[in-house]
Amino acid sequence: MKVYLDDERPTPEGWFRVYTVDETIALLETRQITHLSLDNDLGDGYEEGWAVAAWIEEAVYNDPTFPIPVIIIHSANPVRAASMRQTIESINRIRRQQEGE
Numbered sequence: 001m002k003v004y005l006d007d008e009r010p011t012p013e014g015w016f017r018v019y020t021v022d023e024t025i026a027l028l029e030t031r032q033i034t035h036l037s038l039d040n041d042l043g044d045g046y047e048e049g050w051a052v053a054a055w056i057e058e059a060v061y062n063d064p065t066f067p068i069p070v071i072i073i074h075s076a077n078p079v080r081a082a083s084m085r086q087t088i089e090s091i092n093r094i095r096r097q098q099e100g101e
Helices: 021-028 050-062 078-098
Strands: 002-005 016-018 035-038 070-073
Touching: 002 021, 016 021, 021 035, 021 050, 035 050, 050 078, 070 078
Parallel strands: 002 016, 002 035, 035 070
Antiparallel strands: none
């Protein structure tokens, strides 16, 4: 499943649209997500998209079998996008350590 987290942009064809961090995490818990595209700024009063990347990082750290989706950052927020990319690097580093590389 390809999941697209965003509050405003049109959903790309072939992707399942979600609007909140909680919706995204609920789908991640099914372990069926193969691709994940993240926005950060999801509207006033809503948790930001970086929290999904942080959740994945913790899930991977705690469970070496947790499947890591291909993660794309499409946020226009340059500071948060950079931070999210660093979290993705951390996720991949954790997995490499788990695999003994």
